[in-house]
Each structure stands twice: as structure tokens, then as C-alpha cells.
Amino acid sequence: MDLQFTDKELAFRDEVRAFLAAELPAELAAKVRRGATLEKADHDRWHAILNARGWLAATWPVDFGGPGWTPVQRHIFEEESARAHAPRIVPFGLAMLGPVLIRFGSKAQQEEYLPRILDGSDWWCQGYSEPGAGSDLASLRTRAVREGDHYVINGQKTWTTLGQHANRIFCLVRTDPQVKPQAGISFILVDLDTPGIEMRPIKLIEGGHEVNEVFFTDVKVPVENLVGEENSGWTIAKFLLTHERTNIAGTGFSTQALEEVKALARARRVNGRRLIDDPLYAARLAQVEIDLEAMKITNLRMLARAQKTGQPGVESSILKIKGTVIRQELNDLARRALGPAAAPFPAEALAGNAAVAPEEHRADAARYFNNRKLSIFGGSNEIQRNILTKAMLEL
Amino acid sequence: MDFDQSEDRRMLAETLSRYLADRYDVATRIKLAYDAPYHSPERWAEMAELGILHALVSEDHGGMGGHGFDIATVFEELGRTLCPEPVLPALMGLRLLAAAGADLEPALTGAEMLAVAIGEPEAPWDLDALETRAETAGDGWVLTGRKSVVYGGHVASRLLVAARADGGLGLFEVRAGDAEITAYGMIDGGGAAEIFLDATPARLLIADARDAFDSALNAGRVALCAEAVGAMDATKDLLLDYLRTRKQFGRTIGSFQVLQHRTVDLVTEIEQARSITILAADALDGPEAGRRASMAKNLIGRAARLVAEEAIQMHGGIAMTWEAAVSHYGKRLVMIDAQLGDTDFHLTRVMEGLQA
Numbered sequence: 037m038d039l040q041f042t043d044k045e046l047a048f049r050d051e052v053r054a055f056l057a058a059e060l061p062a063e064l065a066a067k068v069r070r071g072a073t074l075e076k077a078d079h080d081r082w083h084a085i086l087n088a089r090g091w092l093a094a095t096w097p098v099d100f101g102g103p104g105w106t107p108v109q110r111h112i113f114e115e116e117s118a119r120a121h122a123p124r125i126v127p128f129g130l131a132m133l134g135p136v137l138i139r140f141g142s143k144a145q146q147e148e149y150l151p152r153i154l155d156g157s158d159w160w161c162q163g164y165s166e167p168g169a170g171s172d173l174a175s176l177r178t179r180a181v182r183e184g185d186h187y188v189i190n191g192q193k194t195w196t197t198l199g200q201h202a203n204r205i206f207c208l209v210r211t212d213p214q215v216k217p218q219a220g221i222s223f224i225l226v227d228l229d230t231p232g233i234e235m236r237p238i239k240l241i242e243g244g245h246e247v248n249e250v251f252f253t254d255v256k257v258p259v260e261n262l263v264g265e266e267n268s269g270w271t272i273a274k275f276l277l278t279h280e281r282t283n284i285a286g287t288g289f290s291t292q293a294l295e296e297v298k299a300l301a302r303a304r305r306v307n308g309r310r311l312i313d314d315p316l317y318a319a320r321l322a323q324v325e326i327d328l329e330a331m332k333i334t335n336l337r338m339l340a341r342a343q344k345t346g347q348p349g350v351e352s353s354i355l356k357i358k359g360t361v362i363r364q365e366l367n368d369l370a371r372r373a374l375g376p377a378a379a380p381f382p383a384e385a386l387a388g389n390a391a392v393a394p395e396e397h398r399a400d401a402a403r404y405f406n407n408r409k410l411s412i413f414g415g416s417n418e419i420q421r422n423i424l425t426k427a428m429l430e431l
Numbered sequence: 432m433d434f435d436q437s438e439d440r441r442m443l444a445e446t447l448s449r450y451l452a453d454r455y456d457v458a459t460r461i462k463l464a465y466d467a468p469y470h471s472p473e474r475w476a477e478m479a480e481l482g483i484l485h486a487l488v489s490e491d492h493g494g495m496g497g498h499g500f501d502i503a504t505v506f507e508e509l510g511r512t513l514c515p516e517p518v519l520p521a522l523m524g525l526r527l528l529a530a531a532g533a534d535l536e537p538a539l540t541g542a543e544m545l546a547v548a549i550g551e552p553e554a555p556w557d558l559d560a561l562e563t564r565a566e567t568a569g570d571g572w573v574l575t576g577r578k579s580v581v582y583g584g585h586v587a588s589r590l591l592v593a594a595r596a597d598g599g600l601g602l603f604e605v606r607a608g609d610a611e612i613t614a615y616g617m618i619d620g621g622g623a624a625e626i627f628l629d630a631t632p633a634r635l636l637i638a639d640a641r642d643a644f645d646s647a648l649n650a651g652r653v654a655l656c657a658e659a660v661g662a663m664d665a666t667k668d669l670l671l672d673y674l675r676t677r678k679q680f681g682r683t684i685g686s687f688q689v690l691q692h693r694t695v696d697l698v699t700e701i702e703q704a705r706s707i708t709i710l711a712a713d714a715l716d717g718p719e720a721g722r723r724a725s726m727a728k729n730l731i732g733r734a735a736r737l738v739a740e741e742a743i744q745m746h747g748g749i750a751m752t753w754e755a756a757v758s759h760y761g762k763r764l765v766m767i768d769a770q771l772g773d774t775d776f777h778l779t780r781v782m783e784g785l786q787a
């Protein structure tokens with residue numbers, strides 16, 4: 037048993053740190069730190085910097101432009117990025133579609149799309165969920181009917197994250213309504229400029245615009261946009277889900293959030309003493325720290341196993357459940373630390389001498405509410421429990 | 432023993448409930464609560480006309496109620512519709528004015544809006560930690576300090592301010608026009624303000640106002656607890672509706688046992704929350720008022736967060752949207768904890784009571 041990174045891994049960590057120190061623009065880090073909404077240009081800028089270094093497509097094989105990292109290296113990169121307040125890498129093209137095309141796409145699709153993902157020409161969004169198909173994704177109804185050399189798509193997708201920045205969407209569509217649901221689904225690439233597509237914003241609980249609904253009315257998509265065989269979409273979706281689950285524990289985010297809450301609790305004076313000197317508050321903080329320390333090791337244990345076996349196991353559901361709960365608890369502690377000062381809205385509007393919370397903490401309540409999503413999307417925590425029940429308990 | 436409401440209070444609840452359901456449907460409420468002035472002057476006047484402010488004040492002082500149960504009745508209904516009108520500052524302000532023997536009439540009719548300015552940036556809830564100072568100037572007083580997140584401070588014409596003078600913690604009256612005020616909306620709807628006092632002229636109402644503040648704060652805590660009970664009850668109804676109608680995997684999600692049990696846990700907590708609120712309301716004018724109010728506010732803080740988080744979780748993505756009523760209930764339920772002392776603040780007060 038050895039809990040330390042190897043010398044090689046430590047050297048890699050130093051390399052990542054040095055890179056972030058030199059290349060991460062301070063304005064971007066500051067925005068991430070205070071929870072401000074990132075513009076498309078912010079994301080594009082950071083992606084371009086990573087791409088120039090060859091570090092953008094962490095999960096892609098070297099032949100396709102990936103860095104050839106081990107799972108542990110990817111983990112180190114994610115932890116260090118969170119520590120430095122780097123923007124998260126927008127996953128739809130890089131972490132989701134890229135691996136799908138590499139595994140299931142035609143040579144023509146790989147050649148057309150992969151470079152455009154890397155250089156930022158394309159921004160993809162994920163068209164899986166529908167109003168009636170959330171946890172039960174296989175019940176999706178958006179229909180694609182083959183007509184000559186086109187599919188004609190009708191239906192609706194929803195929850196499309198950052199679709200407002202996207203020019204393309206990858207969709208799960210129903211191509212065969214006669215068979216059992218999973219067997220009649222296809223995976224298809226759609227240009228959002230195609231006539232018949234309408235995207236509408238959805239305003240979220242904290243007031244932000246992060247997700248959208250997408251309506252398809254007689255949208256003609258060339259058959260060569262199909263990925264894999266017709267009706268093999270469910271296999272692709274399941275493959276993609278395992279990729280969605282890398283970095284699912286989010287321990288880098290939590291570690292960073294913990295440090296910030298600690299600093300806040302040390303700096304903030306409440307009712308005649310520092311907040312950290314309130315034993316009840318300190319107990320809450322200590323408890324999350326304990327959970328997080330354990331979580332980091334749980335995460336590394338599962339990472340080591342994945343490194344050995346070559347794929348993430350079903351235990352990744354444990355990482356999803358516990359990892360999101362810890363992140364949400366830390367968001368709660370930040371909001372709690374501010375007391376009434378967490379309430380002004382929108383927080384950014386209050387500046388100068390009227391500001392109530394410290395600058396990096398003005399969006400803490402908004403972040404707490406927004407991050408309720410963590411236990412809902414990517415397979416809700418209830419669905420993760422169902423998966424674990426089936427796979428591990430043998431009841 | 433009788434846990435039924437008196438006839439008068441039942442009628443009050445019914446009248447108010449009908450009025451609020453009619454005038455604060457979800458879409459209207461969202462708009463009013465988030466657009467300046469973060470409430471509706473027109474509805475405020477209507478509600479005063481209905482007599483809800485009179486219900487908060489005892490007959491001795493020109494009202495028609497004022498008991499803890501009257502307060503709880505009004506606020507439970509307000510909570511049920513997430514009403515953003517600044518009734519809480521009115522309640523606390525009226526109580527302070529009554530203690531000062533001042534004329535309540537302008538505030539009782541709703542013509543004059545009050546705000547109670549106690550909390551400060553480093554002293555959100557603890558009277559002993561307040562730093563705003565009062566000094567004599569000529570035959571009057573001036574106040575210097577900052578009052579933070581003053582609910583209703585964005586619309587009040589009269590501010591009732593806690594400030595430290597040589598004689599102890601005093602209650603002062605400041606005309607809003609004399610102070611520097613920055614108004615803003617809140618993440619859970621409604622409005623508040625930062626109030627800057629810099630040798631601002633003030634009128635002394637009570638020189639040693641400690642008891643008056645405690646009484647106003649305890650009444651405010653009972654009110655918030657009742658508001659939370661109403662909001663939790665409404666949230667539970669929204670959740671049950673959704674569990675019965677939302678289908679996944681070919682069945683209603685309410686048929687999944689894991690969601691059933693968690694909903695039962697919420698129902699249990701809401702019953703407990705109602706009970707502790709009754710206990711605190713009953714004790715409001717007695718010697719146990721502070722301790723019971725703290726017990727209630729602590730339990731409510733825990734229950735309201737659980738109900739908010741679980742109701743959102745069990746709704747799934749739809750609860751993450753602005754359009755869904757449950758998201759607004761969730762926000763209010765969580766943020767109530769930050770008003771007039773949070774879960775930990777009140778637990779500390781109950782713990783201190785153990786040592787005596």
C-alpha cells in the first residue's frame with residue numbers, strides 16, 4: 037500500500053501547476069472564483085490555450101490528438117485545474133462526442149468533426165433528454181424517419197446545456213417505434229442551422245440561462261450524419277455514459293470549495309467572534325472535511341482499479357452520489373457562513389460600499405441553489421442507487 | 432386541551448387564504464417578488480384593509496389580536512403563497528411602537544410602512560454585538576453605523592433602529608429620507624436595503640429597549656416559523672401532485688417506494704415543525720418566549736432545508752427551473768434560516784439554557 041503519487045506523477049503535477057500558473061488568464065480565474073457566468077468567448081479562449089499545449093482532449097488517444105494520459109494523470113490535471121480556478125472544460129464535444137466518434141464514427145466523420153472540436157470551430161450540445169424522457173431515457177420519442185438520403189426529425193429535446201453557444205447537437209432519436217424501446221434508438225449529428233430547429237432558453241432556479249429546449253419540425257438531416265448503425269444508438273449512449281462519469285466525484289472542485297469556505301469562516305466576524313470560533317459551524321466544516329478526505333481516497337482507489345482493468349467500474353456510481361452530496365454540502369456551508377448577506381439578488385448588482393458579501397462570495401446562494409442540479413443530472417442519485425443495487429447487492 | 436383554532440382565527444385564515452390565492456397566483460407572485468419595488472403597493476393596501484395588520488396587534492393598542500396564534504395564523508397563510516409583502520417588518524415595527532407607547536394608527540392602516548433595522552454586517556442576529564452608536568446632539572440624537580439586509584427597508588418611510596447609547600441599547604426612530612439607503616431584491620423574492628447612518632438625526636423612543644427588542648424578535652421568529660410551515664405544506668402538496676402525475680418507466684414516480692418513504696419523512700418533519708411553532712406561539716408573551724422561539728427556529732431551519740432540498744430532488748430537473756413553483760418555495764424555505772437567527776444561532780441559545 038502506498039498512498040503517494042509516483043515520482044513521475046509528481047513531476048507531471050508540477051508540470052501542470054507551472055502551466056496553469058503561466059497560461060491561465062487571471063481574469064478567467066477570477067470569474068470562475070466568484071461564480072460569474074462564463075461567456076462563450078471565455079470558454080473558447082481557455083480551450084484554445086489548452087489545445088495549443090495538446091492538453092484539451094484528455095480522454096482521446098494520442099493518434100487523434102489526445103495527450104495519452106493515464107487515469108491518474110487525468111485526475112491530477114482535473115484537481116490542479118480546479119485548484120487554480122480554471123474554467124471547466126466544456127464536455128459535450130471533448131469528453132462525450134469525441135470518444136463516441138473515435139469508437140463508433142466513420143473515418144469520414146472522424147476526419148470532419150474531431151479537428152473542429154479541437155480547434156473550437158464546433159460547439160456541440162447534448163440532445164438526449166426530453167420532457168417525457170429523463171431518468172427513463174429509453175422512452176424518448178423524438179422521431180427520425182428515413183426518406184431517401186435524409187432523415188426527417190420531429191420532436192423535442194430539453195435541458196440542452198449551453199445550447200445557446202452551440203452550432204451542432206448530437207441526438208438520440210427513435211428510428212424504430214415497433215421494437216422494444218432500447219432497440220429502436222439511433223445516434224445522429226445535427227447542424228443547428230438546419231431549417232425547422234428552434235431553440236428556446238429555460239431560466240433556472242437562480243435566474244441564470246444555462247439550459248434550453250430544442251424543437252424539431254421536419255428537420256432534414258443527411259443519412260451520413262448517423263453514427264454507427266441505425267438502431268444501435270442505445271449501445272453508444274451507454275458507452276458515452278461511462279465517459280460522462282469520469283471526474284464524477286469532483287474532488288478537485290470540493291477541495292477548492294473547502295479551502296474557500298475555511299478562508300471565509302476565518303475572515304468573517306459574526307456576533308463578536310470569528311465564524312470559525314463558533315463550535316457548531318466549525319463542527320459542520322470539520323465533518324465535511326472528513327468526508328472529503330475519505331472521498332479522495334475512495335476516488336483514487338477506484339481510479340487505480342480503472343487503471344488496472346482499463347475501464348471505470350460500476351462503483352463510479354458511489355463516486356457520483358457521495359461526490360455530489362459533498363459538493364452540495366460545501367455550497368450550503370458557504371451560503372450559511374454569510375447569513376443574511378447571502379440573500380441580495382442578483383448579487384453582482386451590489387457593489388461598492390453597498391456590497392454585503394465579500395466579492396468572491398456574492399454568488400454563493402445562487403451557486404448553492406444551482407448546484408442542486410448535481411444530484412439530478414448525469415443519472416440522478418436515485419438512479420445511481422438503482423444501478424448499484426442491481427450490480428452489487430445480489431438481493 | 433384543544434388544538435382547534437378559535438372561530439375568529441379560522442375566519443381570518445380563510446379570508447386571507449382566499450384573498451392570497453386570488454391575488455398571488457404563482458406567476459403574479461414571481462413577477463411581484465422579483466421586480467422593484469419587490470412587492471405590490473396596491474395589494475399591500477388591500478391586505479391592510481382586510482385587517483391583517485390589526486390581527487398582529489392587541490386590542491390594548493388598537494388592534495384586534497396580537498396573540499402568538501394570531502401571528503402564526505397570518506404568517507402561515509402568507510407562507511403558503513410565498514407572499515412578498517413586508518408584513519414581517521410591520522409586525523416587528525408595530526410591536527416596538529406599542530412598547531414605546533407611540534401612535535400605531537398610521538402603520539396599522541398600512542398607510543405608513545415600517546422597517547426594523549437591527550442587524551449589522553458583523554452582527555446579523557445578536558443584540559449584544561451591535562455597534563451602531565447613538566449620541567446626543569442639541570436636544571435630539573444622532574446615529575452612526577450601518578444596518579444590513581434590513582427587510583422592508585427598501586420601501587419603509589420610518590425606520591426603527593437599534594443603537595447603543597450610554598443608557599444601554601436604545602430604540603430610535605429615523606425618517607427614511609434622512610438615511611442613505613441602498614435598496615435591492617432578494618434571491619428568494621421580496622426586498623431589503625442597506626442603511627447607512629452617519630450622524631443621522633433620530634428620535635429616541637425607548638432608552639433601554641432590550642426587552643422590547645426581544646419581544647419583537649421573538650414575535651418575528653414565531654412569524655417566520657409559521658411562514659415556513661405554510662410554505663412547507665404547500666411544497667408538500669406540489670410534490671405529491673408531481674409524484675402522482677409524473678411518469679417514468681411506465682409508472683408514476685410516486686409508485687417508487689424509495690420516494691414514498693422519503694416523502695413520509697418530509698410529512699413527519701412538517702408535523703414536527705407545526706408542533707414546535709404552536710409551542711412557540713403559545714409561549715410568545717410569557718417567560719419562556721425566547722427559549723421556545725429558539726427551539727422553533729432551530730427545528731424549522733432543519734426541517735425547511737430538508738423539505739426544500741428533497742422536494743427539488745424528487746421533482747428532478749423541472750424543479751431547477753424558474754417557471755416551476757417548487758423552485759421558489761425551495762428558495763424561500765432555505766433562506767428563511769438566515770432571518771432573525773439561523774439553526775446554529777438558536778441551537779446555541781438552547782444549549783446555553785441547559786447550563787442554567
Ligand SMILES: Cc1cc2nc3c(=O)[nH]c(=O)nc-3n(C[C@H](O)[C@H](O)[C@H](O)COP(=O)(O)OP(=O)(O)OC[C@H]3O[C@@H](n4cnc5c(N)ncnc54)[C@H](O)[C@@H]3O)c2cc1C
Nearest residue numbers: 162164165170171195197409413416418744745746747748
Ligand atoms: C441543469 C441541468 C442540465 C442538464 N443538461 C442536460 C443536457 O445537456 N443534455 C441532456 O440530454 N440532458 C440534460 N439534463 C437532463 C438530466 O439528465 C435529467 O434531468 C435527468 O436525467 C433526470 O430526469 P428528469 O429531470 O426528467 O427527472 P425524472 O426522471 O422525472 O425524475 C424525477 C424524480 O424521480 C426519481 N426517479 C426516477 N426514476 C426512478 C426510479 N426508477 N427509482 C427511484 N427514483 C426514480 C428521480 O431520481 C427524481 O428524483 C440536464 C438537467 C439539468 C437539471
